[in-house]
Amino acid sequence: MARKREKPVSPRTLLGPYGRLFTVPGAAWFSLAGWVARLPLPMLGLGAVLLVEGESGSYALAGAVSGTLALTASVAGPQWARAMDRRGQGRVLQVAMAAYLLTGLAFVGVVVGDAPRWTWFGLAALTGASLPNIGALVRARWVAALEDAERRQTAFAFESVVDEVVFVVGPPLVTVLGTLVAPAAGFTTGIVLGTVGGLWLARQRATEPVVTPAGEGGGSRRLAALGPAVLLVCAAYLGVGTVFGAMDVVVVGYAESLGMPALAGVALALYAGGSLVAGLAYGVARLPGTLAARFLGTAVFFGVAAQGLWAVSSLPLLIGAGFLAGLAVAPVLVSGASLIESRVPRAALTEALSWSNTGLTVGVTAGSALAGAAVDSWGAQAAFAVPAVAAASAALIALAGAPLLRRGAPGPVTQPASRVEDAVGG
Known part of the structure; x- marks a missing residue:
């Protein structure tokens, strides 16, 4: 008896689970907003290097300032996340984005204005400390929206791909802006995009994870x-x-x-x-x-x-x-x-x-x-x-x-x- 010939797996079959993710109400919008808000991740570090080096001529100083921004962001991210777990993403994210915009623009101002170097480090630290981890917020929304563990794995994989796209798009964009337009252009664009995406995500209250009041179970x-x-x-x-x-x-x-x-x-x-x-x-x-x-x-x-x-x-x-x-x-x-x-x-x-x-x-x-x-x-x-x-x-x-x-x-x-x-x- 002749063996039945198997049909090749089509791209539609492989990508179908990803398409079905976006049948969840609001999923396409919170994922897109999260992508825009994440664009600054690769833009700010490189943008700070281009900005500081362009104004000071020192790569050592540029690296130190950029490192300060990255380290404060890594420490502050979980603190913002803890507040969002207790008070809701929307409310806390609005405060964070306002602080992020103000400190980021102030950092550009002190560097371009050749203010004392300690102000460069101080405002770089404050800018990093104002930036929540947007990827964690988006993944938490997927967990809230999907009951099935396999679909959550698919959603996490999709967000991992989004992260890769961010790191493919961000560095060339900030490099072009910082070298062909002005040293401050790349960093400033990252600040603006991050603020727009973050505020857009904050407005999407229907897909927020439900929170437990701040006074309940804080230590545990x-x-x-x-x-x-x-x-x-x-x-x-x-x-x-x-x-x-x-x-x-x-x-x-x-x-x-x-x-x-x-x-x-x-x-x-x-x-x-x-x-x-x-x-x-x-x-x-x-x-x-x-x-x-x-x-x-x-x-x-x-x-x-x-x-x-x-x-x-x-x-x-x-x-x-x-x-x-x-x-x-x-x-x-x-x-x-x-x-x-x-x-x-x-x-x-x-x-x-x-x-x-x-x-x-x-x-x-x-x-x-x-x-x-x-x-x-x-x-x-x-x-x-x-x-x-x-x-x-x-x-x-x-x-x-x-x-x-x-x-x-x-x-x-x-x-x-x-x-x-x-x-x-x-």
């Missing part, structure tokens, strides 16, 4: 937001973020050492492209095992995939090794977010997700510094050891912390998770 909520699973994911994400920060520096340095600096963008784009492809695939995959096992598996894959960077000795090898390493990025980020979501009560979810992003941000800052020192001391080719070792460290941290994941998840949520569920019955 804080402990839940920093539970064992959250701490392990944050620790592993330090290594993941170090890879991100190191790759940007080392790839640029290596391309320049070959006399082809323009091709650094191609290599980094393919690295991001690998993550984008893997994120789309992971989001619709129905994988066996628990969420803890998936996180451990993707962390190990991340650590192994990056070891190809040791073999880089030419641009084609860099592109191939970078694409392979990129394939491991989105799965470990999506599985980490899914694990946190499964282990943290809804009342503390936004803060917990923000802490994981803090781990990434601190790692990026450390990775950039370590890679820069390695390029200067060892040369660009040898400096690929930094992201390779950091990736292996992320995997080892995840494996070492595996016993922490044996604790059970909190009980099921019985209250409606968002105003959308109140209106449409889930």
Whole structure:
């Protein structure tokens, strides 16, 4: 008997789960607003470098000011998230965006006006401290809107792809504005876009997660937001973020050492492209095992995939090794977010997700510094050891912390998770 010929899987079949996400009322709008509000993430750091260097002529000063902004943002993000878990996203986000706009424009003013240097650092710190982690807010809205865990995985994968698009679009945009228009143009555009997107998201009250009043369970909520699973994911994400920060520096340095600096963008784009492809695939995959096992598996894959960077000795090898390493990025980020979501009560979810992003941000800052020192001391080719070792460290941290994941998840949520569920019955 002739074997029945199987039909090839069509793009519509693969992408169908993503399209069905946006049948949820309001989902398309809060996701789009979150994308606009996230554009400043790659724009502010690079924009601050271009602005400060353009006005002062010092890359060292520019890096120090940009690092100050990034570090205060990483510390302040979970604090904003905690307030939103207790008082609602809309109310707190409006306050944050107003502070963000005022401090950001004031920072541009003191730099362009050549005010004392301490004001540059002070206002950079305040600008970073005014910026909530928008990605965590959007993911919390997806959790509130979707009851099915597999659909939440798809939503997290989609947001991971959105993050990649942000980091593909943002740097070229800020570079063009900062170099061809004015040093302040890129940073200022990031401030304006972030404010517009943040206020747009704040107005969408129907998709906000329902909150518990601030006086109820404050201490237990804080402990839940920093539970064992959250701490392990944050620790592993330090290594993941170090890879991100190191790759940007080392790839640029290596391309320049070959006399082809323009091709650094191609290599980094393919690295991001690998993550984008893997994120789309992971989001619709129905994988066996628990969420803890998936996180451990993707962390190990991340650590192994990056070891190809040791073999880089030419641009084609860099592109191939970078694409392979990129394939491991989105799965470990999506599985980490899914694990946190499964282990943290809804009342503390936004803060917990923000802490994981803090781990990434601190790692990026450390990775950039370590890679820069390695390029200067060892040369660009040898400096690929930094992201390779950091990736292996992320995997080892995840494996070492595996016993922490044996604790059970909190009980099921019985209250409606968002105003959308109140209106449409889930």
